[in-house]
Amino acid sequence: MADRVKVTLIKSTIGAVPKNKKTIEALGLTKLGKTVELPNNAATQGAVRKVAPYVKVEEV
Incomplete structure (x- = not known):
């Protein structure tokens, strides 16, 4: 798992x-x-999950 996304x-x-x-x-x-x-x-993952249709996520 990456440290940043x-x-x-x-x-x-x-x-x-x-x-x-x-x-x-x-x-x-x-x-x-x-x-x-x-x-x-966990906080970032929860926020991203909430707005998933609007964003694209990549591990860095």
Whole structure:
């Protein structure tokens, strides 16, 4: 298991549930196509699982 994961926003949040929009923003994703590296821990995994239709995840 990798120490970090790359998370990329691949789908627009227009029309998304407001709670999901806030989760995406909390992950540091602001624009379509933006990629951030995050620690691979339980909190990150839970947030990514919650917004899975909007993001792509890769292990680094």
